[in-house]
Structures are given as C-alpha cells and as structure tokens.
Amino acid sequence: MTPSVNDEELARTTPLDQFDVSRPELYLREGLHPYFKRLRDEDPVHYCKQSAYGPYWSVTRFEDCVAIDTNHKVFSSDASVGSFVLDDATLNPVVENGLFLPNFLGMDPPRHDIHRKVVSPAVAPENLERIEPLIRQRSQKVLDSLSIGETFNWVERVSIELTTMMLATLLDFNFEERRNLTRWSDVVTASPGDGVIESWEQREKELRQCEATFQKMFAERKAAPPKSDLISMMAHSPEMADITPEEFLGTVVLLIVGGNDTTRNSMSGSAMAAHLYPAEFEKVRSNQALIPSAVSETIRWQTPIAHMRRTALCDYEFRGKQIRKGDKVVMWYLSANRDERVIANPMAFIADRKNPRHHMSFGFGIHRCVGNRLAEMQVRVLWEEFFKRFSKIEVVGEVTRIPSCLIHGYTSIPVRLSK
Amino acid sequence: MPKIKYITHDGKEYDVDAHEGASVMEAATSSNVPGIDGDCGGALACGTCHIYVDPAWFAKAGTPAQDAEQEMLSLLDNRQDNSRLSCQISMSAELDGLVVRLPRGQH
Ligand code: HEM
Ligand code: FES
Numbered sequence: 001m002t003p004s005v006n007d008e009e010l011a012r013t014t015p016l017d018q019f020d021v022s023r024p025e026l027y028l029r030e031g032l033h034p035y036f037k038r039l040r041d042e043d044p045v046h047y048c049k050q051s052a053y054g055p056y057w058s059v060t061r062f063e064d065c066v067a068i069d070t071n072h073k074v075f076s077s078d079a080s081v082g083s084f085v086l087d088d089a090t091l092n093p094v095v096e097n098g099l100f101l102p103n104f105l106g107m108d109p110p111r112h113d114i115h116r117k118v119v120s121p122a123v124a125p126e127n128l129e130r131i132e133p134l135i136r137q138r139s140q141k142v143l144d145s146l147s148i149g150e151t152f153n154w155v156e157r158v159s160i161e162l163t164t165m166m167l168a169t170l171l172d173f174n175f176e177e178r179r180n181l182t183r184w185s186d187v188v189t190a191s192p193g194d195g196v197i198e199s200w201e202q203r204e205k206e207l208r209q210c211e212a213t214f215q216k217m218f219a220e221r222k223a224a225p226p227k228s229d230l231i232s233m234m235a236h237s238p239e240m241a242d243i244t245p246e247e248f249l250g251t252v253v254l255l256i257v258g259g260n261d262t263t264r265n266s267m268s269g270s271a272m273a274a275h276l277y278p279a280e281f282e283k284v285r286s287n288q289a290l291i292p293s294a295v296s297e298t299i300r301w302q303t304p305i306a307h308m309r310r311t312a313l314c315d316y317e318f319r320g321k322q323i324r325k326g327d328k329v330v331m332w333y334l335s336a337n338r339d340e341r342v343i344a345n346p347m348a349f350i351a352d353r354k355n356p357r358h359h360m361s362f363g364f365g366i367h368r369c370v371g372n373r374l375a376e377m378q379v380r381v382l383w384e385e386f387f388k389r390f391s392k393i394e395v396v397g398e399v400t401r402i403p404s405c406l407i408h409g410y411t412s413i414p415v416r417l418s419k
Numbered sequence: 420m421p422k423i424k425y426i427t428h429d430g431k432e433y434d435v436d437a438h439e440g441a442s443v444m445e446a447a448t449s450s451n452v453p454g455i456d457g458d459c460g461g462a463l464a465c466g467t468c469h470i471y472v473d474p475a476w477f478a479k480a481g482t483p484a485q486d487a488e489q490e491m492l493s494l495l496d497n498r499q500d501n502s503r504l505s506c507q508i509s510m511s512a513e514l515d516g517l518v519v520r521l522p523r524g525q526h
Contacts, residue, residue: 066459066462066464069464070462070463070464070487109490113493113494116494117494117496120494120495120496120526121496123526124496124497124524124526125523125524125525125526126523126524128524355460357456357457357458358458358459358460362458364459364462364464364465365464366490366491366494368464368465368466370526372526373524373526
C-alpha cells in the first residue's frame with residue numbers, strides 16, 4: 001500500500017500553475033476530483049506548462065467542453081495534426097513503415113462523415129432491436145455461471161466477458177475465438193514492455209493477423225446476401241466504394257477499441273455504484289422502469305473516457321485565454337460530468353435523476369459516440385437479467401483501478417452476490 | 420398556447436400544448452412524448468431530437484436556419500429532405516397546429 005495522500009489538502013494548497021491532472025497516479029487512487037473542482041471554480045481554462053505529454057490546456061466545465069467539442073473547424077481531431085487523445089502515440093504509427101490504422105475519430109470532415117455513415121446504420125436502434133435477443137441470451141449464460149456467496153472478480157467474469165460477447169455479436173465474429181477481439185483491442189493501444197507486447201514487431205505481427213481475419217470476413221459477407229451484422233452492413237454499403245482496405249481495418253479496430261474499455265467499465269461502474277449506493281440500487285430493483293435512467297446515470301457517474309483532446313488549427317481566444325495554433329486542448333469529460341453548474345449534486349449516484357441523459361460521457365458534436373445506444377442496451381440488459389437472479393452486490397476486497405488519464409476504470413473488483 | 424401533433428413511427432399520435440418560445444424538442448420531452456431524446460438539451464450537439472416536418476408545414480418549418488444544423492443532420496442515417504433537429508424549431512402562434520413525425524429511434 002502507498003502511504004495515504006491527502007488530495008483534498010494538496011488540491012487546496014498546490015499553486016494552480018503546478019496543476020497537472022494527467023498524472024496516472026491520480027487515477028490509480030481516484031484522487032482527481034478535488035483538483036478538477038478547483039480548476040472549475042478558479043481556472044476553468046487552465047494551461048499546464050509541462051507534463052509527460054508536453055504542454056496542454058485543460059477545459060473542465062460542462063458548457064466549455066460542449067463548446068470545444070462542437071467547434072471542430074477550430075479544434076481538430078485529425079491524426080495529421082495530432083491526435084484525439086492527449087498522448088500523440090495512441091493509435092498513431094510508431095515504427096517506420098508500421099501499420100497505420102486510419103480511423104474516423106481521428107479525421108475531420110469530409111473523410112470523417114463518409115466513414116461514420118458506413119457504420120452508423122449497424123448501431124442504430126432499428127438494427128439493435130435485431131441483435132438484442134442474442135445479446136440477452138449470451139448475457140443470461142454468463143450470469144447463470146455466477147455462484148451466490150462466492151468471491152470473484154466482477155471485471156473478469158462479467159464486464160470483460162459480456163463486452164467481448166457484445167462485440168462478437170455485433171460483428172458476427174467466430175464466437176469461440178472472441179477473445180481475439182479483446183486481445184487486438186489491447187494490442188493496438190499497447191507499447192513494448194507494458195505487459196501486453198514485447199516489441200513493436202510483435203504488435204505489427206498480431207495486427208496483420210487481425211487484418212487478415214477481417215479481410216476474409218469482409219470478402220465472405222460481400223459475396224453473401226446482406227445480414228444485420230456490422231461487417232456485412234459495411235460490405236454492402238454504397239459508401240464503402242470510397243474506402244481503402246487499410247481504412248476498413250482502421251474503422252473495424254476503432255469499433256473494437258471504442259466499444260471495449262468503455263462498455264467494460266460501464267459494467268464495472270454498475271457494480272461499484274450498486275455497492276456504494278445500496279438505497280439507489282434498491283430503488284431500481286423495486287421499480288425496474290427506472291433501469292434506463294439508472295443506466296444513463298451509471299455512464300455519467302463512471303465516465304469511462306476521462307478526456308478527449310483536440311488540436312487548435314489557428315490562434316483562438318477562448319474564455320479570455322489565448323490558445324495558439326498547434327496547442328493541445330483537453331476536454332475533461334470526467335470533470336464536466338461533475339460540474340455543479342449543470343448537474344445537481346454531481347458526486348452522487350442518483351438512479352432517478354432528472355434528465356439523466358444530459359451527460360458528457362459520449363462527447364458531443366460530429367464525433368459524438370456512434371455506439372452509444374448499443375452500450376446503453378448492453379448495460380440495460382445486464383441490470384435486467386441481474387435482478388432476475390440476485391438482489392445485492394457487495395464489494396468485499398480491494399478495488400484496483402487503471403492508472404490512466406484516458407480510460408477511467410478498474411482492473412479488479414472482488415464481489416459477492418446474494419439471492 | 421400553440422399546439423403540436425407528434426406522430427410516432429408506428430402511427431401513435433400525441434397532442435401537446437407548447438409554451439410560446441419553447442422548442443419542439445422541449446415540448447416533447449417535458450410531456451413525455453416517446454421518441455425524442457434530446458440528449459444535449461438543445462445545444463445542437465447530439466442529433467437525438469430528429470423529426471420529419473409534415474409536408475403541409477414544410478414551408479414554415481422545414482428549412483434549417485444554421486449550417487451547424489445541416490452538418491449534424493447530414494450525419495444521420497435516416498435523414499430525409501424534411502428532416503429537422505426539433506430543438507431548433509421555436510414554437511410561436513404562427514406554428515400553431517404543427518405536425519411532425521418521429522423516426523424509429525434516435526442515436
Ligand atoms: C459506455 C460506453 C461508451 C462510451 C463512454 C463511449 C465514449 C465515446 C467518446 C467519448 C467518443 C468521442 C466523442 C467526441 O470526441 O466528442 C466516442 C466515439 C466513438 N465511439 Fe464510443 N463509447 C462507448 C461505447 C461505444 C461502443 C459500444 C462502440 C461501438 C461498438 C463505440 C464506438 C465509437 C466510435 C466508432 C466513435 C467515433 C465516432 C466519430 O468519430 O464520429 N463506442 N465514444
Ligand atoms: S437536442 Fe441535441 S441536437 Fe437537438
């Protein structure tokens with residue numbers, strides 16, 4: 001155990017010009033909220049001169065994050081000028097001649113729009129109605145395998161398993177080989193020595209396997225009549241004519257990466273909220289019409305993606321601060337979702353909150369999460385099926401979190417269930 | 420109070436009395452008309468308040484005023500010529516009796 005650090009105290013006494021809210025240890029110990037609160041109150045558009053990722057601006061209020069997110073003509077997410085996350089290396093090529101996976105979260109219009117339209121129908125509510133029964137059936141199986149009274153890691157047994165199944169269902173991926181999806185999602189964002197891969201060459205090799213697998217699926221589905229899975233819908237989409245094979249892979253990988261850690265941590269966050277707010281959990285259990293609202297609240301309260309970043313394409317004055325061309329601008333969704341100016345009693349999980357959908361977790365503007373209704377459906381199905389089997393979740397051991405300022409979530413949550 | 424008729428994709432009708440100045444999105448969400456989500460609260464930032472303006476009302480309420488609305492609309496997969504984002508239609512006496520149709524879902 002690390003000696004306990006008093007973040008409340010530090011956030012109060014550290015001079016603002018020394019604030020760096022990107023430090024991984026703050027996320028490991030979930031200590032960032034007091035720093036964000038001080039930034040929202042005293043310096044809502046804050047410049048950090050020095051960090052592991054170089055200098056960057058922090059935008060911490062809800063309305064300001066919306067303003068940046070919707071101003072894509074000035075604040076670009078295009079890979080050619082930087083990245084959509086603070087760390088430039090994420091999803092960008094690192095080795096010379098390395099596999100570059102262009103993806104539309106890292107594109108500005110007009111390229112962005114073409115790619116987005118290719119996948120959007122597959123995750124639209126109409127299509128989700130078609131895949132929900134299979135997702136439910138698979139979720140039921142996972143929940144049926146959990147024993148009452150036994151201690152287990154919710155992240156492994158429930159969050160990862162269900163997310164992987166959800167993605168396999170969406171893509172109609174060989175079900176027995178579904179863990180490949182989780183592996184590729186980890187590999188694409190990995191760097192040597194981080195426990196996932198040993199070398200860049202290994203990353204390259206595994207991604208080539210991923211490429212080959214999806215190219216094969218694409219060719220098979222193009223030759224077959226259209227179905228409701230994502231690959232088939234892409235294969236039969238007229239917009240695909242404008243997309244290169246590398247861009248196809250980039251898009252598929254974006255869906256796997258984009259859907260993976262995020263949905264996983266919404267499900268992990270569900271267990272944490274159920275444990276920390278038993279009265280709210282009970283409210284939902286006794287009135288299950290509240291489930292959709294509780295699902296949105298879980299996604300807000302957890303905020304699985306802590307930030308998105310943009311790069312300024314020109315000098316721009318924002319809330320009295322002079323942002324320069326090329327500056328990195330970080331929208332801290334985790335802070336926006338705790339902004340008391342927009343969300344009442346924001347630290348608390350409130351299952352029947354007024355306007356539960358009005359949160360920042362999916363972003364806003366042209367890049368707003370295209371998989372939002374799929375994620376909500378999977379988490380809703382989890383809660384619905386959970387209540388049919390169990391009445392309580394308790395966290396019974398030490399919770400470990402991910403030391404990352406991007407993925408806000410957990411590696412381990414030991415839990416026990418009761419009937 | 421100007422009236423709005425919402426018709427869902429499966430033909431159910433909802434009649435709502437809107438406050439003058441309220442948007443067609445707000446009038447729906449505050450009266451629990453299903454089928455309009457309005458996730459961003461009217462900031463032209465989410466596209467989940469998509470509706471189709473009835474042909475009879477197209478001249479008065481069919482044309483987006485801002486480029487930003489065009490841009491958000493262009494990303495929707497069930498977009499038609501009479502598509503609007505309903506948070507951008509402000510109710511007035513002139514629009515009394517407005518008829519709008521709702522898509523199957525919002526995302
Ligand atoms: C609770 C779960 C999820 C959260 C919190 C989440 C969050 C986000 C965020 C913050 C963005 C960027 C928004 C912006 O820059 O304004 C995004 C974009 C995206 N998400 Fe999600 N996501 C989730 C689930 C999913 C799922 C399940 C999929 C697909 C299977 C998915 C696919 C995507 C894609 C493709 C984009 C890029 C959209 C674009 O650039 O137009 N996400 N998501
Ligand atoms: S409510 Fe978000 S665009 Fe209309």
